[in-house]
Amino acid sequence: MLLTSSSFKRNVRRKLEDPSLQRNMKRFGGRFVEARAAVMTEVDNLEEIRVAAAAIRDRSLANLDSYLVEFEAQAQARGTQVHWAETAQDVNRILIEIARTNGVRKIVKSKSMVSEESGLNDAVAAAGMQAIETDLGEYILQLAEEPPSHIIAPAIHKSVEEVAELFSEKHHTPRQTDIPALCREAREQLRPHFLSADMGISGGNFLIAETGSVVIVTNEGNGRMVTTLPRIHVAITGIEKVLPTLNDFSTVVRLLTRSATGQSITNYVSMLTGPRQEGDHDGPEQSHIILVDSGRSRLLGTELQQALRCIRCGACMNHCPVYQNIGGHAYGWVYPGPIGAVLTPSYVGLENALDLPQASTLCGACQVVCPVKIPLPELMRVLREKSFSQGLRPWHERWSIVLWRTAASHPRLYAGLTRLAVRLLRRLGGKDRLLHRLPGLDGWTEGRDMPAPSGQTFRELYRKRKS
Amino acid sequence: MSARDNILARVRKGLGLPGNIPGAERDKARAYMAEQPRGPRPTYGWGDNVARFCERSEKLGSTVDRVASLAEVPQAVARYLQSKGLPVSAVAWPTLQDMPWRTAGLEVQARAAQGSDLVGITGAFCAVAETGTLMLLSGEDTPATVSLLPETHIALVDVTRIVPGMEEAWALMKAERGTPPRAVNFVSGPSRTADIEQTIVIGAHGPYRVHVVCYG
Numbered sequence: 001m002l003l004t005s006s007s008f009k010r011n012v013r014r015k016l017e018d019p020s021l022q023r024n025m026k027r028f029g030g031r032f033v034e035a036r037a038a039v040m041t042e043v044d045n046l047e048e049i050r051v052a053a054a055a056i057r058d059r060s061l062a063n064l065d066s067y068l069v070e071f072e073a074q075a076q077a078r079g080t081q082v083h084w085a086e087t088a089q090d091v092n093r094i095l096i097e098i099a100r101t102n103g104v105r106k107i108v109k110s111k112s113m114v115s116e117e118s119g120l121n122d123a124v125a126a127a128g129m130q131a132i133e134t135d136l137g138e139y140i141l142q143l144a145e146e147p148p149s150h151i152i153a154p155a156i157h158k159s160v161e162e163v164a165e166l167f168s169e170k171h172h173t174p175r176q177t178d179i180p181a182l183c184r185e186a187r188e189q190l191r192p193h194f195l196s197a198d199m200g201i202s203g204g205n206f207l208i209a210e211t212g213s214v215v216i217v218t219n220e221g222n223g224r225m226v227t228t229l230p231r232i233h234v235a236i237t238g239i240e241k242v243l244p245t246l247n248d249f250s251t252v253v254r255l256l257t258r259s260a261t262g263q264s265i266t267n268y269v270s271m272l273t274g275p276r277q278e279g280d281h282d283g284p285e286q287s288h289i290i291l292v293d294s295g296r297s298r299l300l301g302t303e304l305q306q307a308l309r310c311i312r313c314g315a316c317m318n319h320c321p322v323y324q325n326i327g328g329h330a331y332g333w334v335y336p337g338p339i340g341a342v343l344t345p346s347y348v349g350l351e352n353a354l355d356l357p358q359a360s361t362l363c364g365a366c367q368v369v370c371p372v373k374i375p376l377p378e379l380m381r382v383l384r385e386k387s388f389s390q391g392l393r394p395w396h397e398r399w400s401i402v403l404w405r406t407a408a409s410h411p412r413l414y415a416g417l418t419r420l421a422v423r424l425l426r427r428l429g430g431k432d433r434l435l436h437r438l439p440g441l442d443g444w445t446e447g448r449d450m451p452a453p454s455g456q457t458f459r460e461l462y463r464k465r466k467s
Numbered sequence: 468m469s470a471r472d473n474i475l476a477r478v479r480k481g482l483g484l485p486g487n488i489p490g491a492e493r494d495k496a497r498a499y500m501a502e503q504p505r506g507p508r509p510t511y512g513w514g515d516n517v518a519r520f521c522e523r524s525e526k527l528g529s530t531v532d533r534v535a536s537l538a539e540v541p542q543a544v545a546r547y548l549q550s551k552g553l554p555v556s557a558v559a560w561p562t563l564q565d566m567p568w569r570t571a572g573l574e575v576q577a578r579a580a581q582g583s584d585l586v587g588i589t590g591a592f593c594a595v596a597e598t599g600t601l602m603l604l605s606g607e608d609t610p611a612t613v614s615l616l617p618e619t620h621i622a623l624v625d626v627t628r629i630v631p632g633m634e635e636a637w638a639l640m641k642a643e644r645g646t647p648p649r650a651v652n653f654v655s656g657p658s659r660t661a662d663i664e665q666t667i668v669i670g671a672h673g674p675y676r677v678h679v680v681c682y683g
Binding site: 024027028031032042043044045048049052053056059062063064065066067068069070072078084085086090134135136137140153154155156158159160163179180182183184187190191192194195209210211213219220221222224225227228229239244245246247248250251253254261264265266267268269270271272273274275276277278279280281282283291293297298299300301302305 | 470471473475477478479480481482483484488489492493495499500503504505506507509511523578579582597598600605606607610611612615632633634637646647649650652653654655656657658659660661662663664665666668671672673674
């Protein structure tokens with residue numbers, strides 16, 4: 001996917017000034033939050049399960065190499081061909097090789113965020129093959145030639161009117177704005193593709209080491225189609241997605257679906273192990289899995305390793321006040337919201353996504369809702385520190401911090417400067433006691449006024465009160 | 468070195484483990500997998516697994532019927548199809564081919580489903596009470612397409628095979644089958660999407676209707 005995270009601030013401005021995005025985010029953004037809250041009350045020992053799920057993910061990561069090798073051995077024993085991709089480009093190369101060897105022309109895809117990392121669809125098209133997205137949201141975006149803006153609701157930024165317009169234009173059908181009718185239209189468009197495709201590509205929510213299986217957690221049924229009907233199935237997923245056992249999966253999935261869509265379970269949970277077996281009348285003849293590193297192993301052994309616990313539920317973005325206002329596209333890559341603010345700089349380089357870890361008020365909502373207890377605010381702070389110590393922040397920001405440090409570590413100097421500052425600001429505040437502009441800090445006062453200080457510092461007030 | 472070796476070496480280096488390939492740690496990982504520990508379960512209880520399963524199934528948007536024995540199933544299926552104005556011809560799992568469908572007025576073909584089939588009848592390996600979920604195992608006589616391609620999916624569930632949670636379902640699969648089949652499908656109600664305006668629509672790519680007939 002085209003990386004635009006380096007122009008985050010420009011992206012944000014554009015999104016804030018986009019009336020249709022603003023309207024859509026306000027209208028639909030809160031529904032996930034409500035759904036999650038309602039279904040979480042079903043589980044009275046939620047915290048106990050969260051602790052267990054985080055421990056399961058930590059155990060998988062702490063022994064990642066062992067579980068990957070176990071997974072590989074079990075998968076191969078069942079006839080799955082296991083491929084390893086060091087980079088995103090390798091993913092595309094491996095996939096196209098499999099497709100070419102087997103004379104593949106048409107590919108149907110269910111949702112795979114990892115394939116967005118590598119821009120797989122473009123690479124496939126360039127290789128002369130057709131890849132059709134079949135998740136309704138992804139299908140809409142493929143028609144609109146847009147990237148996803150949410151990891152589980154990719155077209156959350158689009159209104160029904162926009163979808164109606166798009167379908168009518170691309171399908172050459174009468175425009176209809178009834179949502180169930182639009183869903184049926186997509187079903188009817190896509191059904192022939194499912195039945196005629198040579199290859200199905202899916203992501204993988206989890207890999208199960210003990211059985212060598214891929215698990216996908218879905219609602220629409222397209223995931224089942226692409227893994228059942230075409231003669232070749234390729235699953236693409238990150239190396240961190242491995243879980244040791246089916247029991248571990250049972251614990252984690254209780255939290256995944258509740259955190260994601262507010263469902264106690266999704267309509268389909270499908271576990272796929274190898275190609276069709278002797279006597280089977282359906283299922284693919286070939287089963288492949290591409291295990292993708294592409295920056296993940298770099299996080300191991302660092303504080304950021306905790307981010308690899310992520311089970312991609314999307315709760316952190318649903319609850320993030322920044323995401324709620326700017327939507328997913330502004331983040332400029334595959335993963336938006338707080339988890340994206342941590343993963344994007346880690347995968348594509350901090351220098352290419354410098355402002356993402358700053359895109360947070362550190363309010364902590366993301367950490368509170370994270371089913372596997374990833375301390376996202378802390379990890380964003382780690383990345384902020386890193387960007388400062390590597391000299392990546394702009395000069396005025398670095399100098400401000402140096403000045404602040406000098407003042408804050410000299411109490412007398414600090415007291416003197418703040419006394420001066422509050423008096424000055426009070427005067428500037430004038431009669432209505434509001435600061436309309438702060439020179440050099442326009443970002444703060446552009447959309448709001450800052451209340452002027454009372455004219456005395458906290459220390460002065462404290463001393464007065466004590467005496 | 469291959470991509471595999473490079474990745475494994477990087478993982479081990481990151482984790483601070485010596486060497487390039489897993490050694491003693493792999494035994495530890497195997498021991499954990501062999502031990503099969505189970506995680507904490509939601510502590511909400513329910514009395515009867517069958518009642519819980521039926522209640523949750525309905526909550527997921529499925530319809531549920533309960534009959535006394537397998538012999539009554541064809542009549543119950545016919546009743547359902549007629550009441551909904553659905554076609555009385557169906558595709559079914561080969562495991563169900565000897566049932567007296569014809570006497571109930573149904574035209575049933577035992578095979579894998581095709582795109583044009585409108586009604587699919589399956590059994591279930593077992594069912595999960597906690598969430599109202601069917602567990603379907605693919606196989607020669609239990610093709611996965613029958614529960615997927617038709618607009619209506621009718622599932623026959625033996626009430627003695629309703630287990631409390633997913634953990635028990637896996638245990639049953641391991642006990643009876645050893646290893647998993649090509650596809651294990653947990654089905655929880657009709658397919659759905661909320662991809663347009665977060666509005667839930669029943670019937671996406673999979674079935675529009677799931678009707679569960681519990682027998683026994």
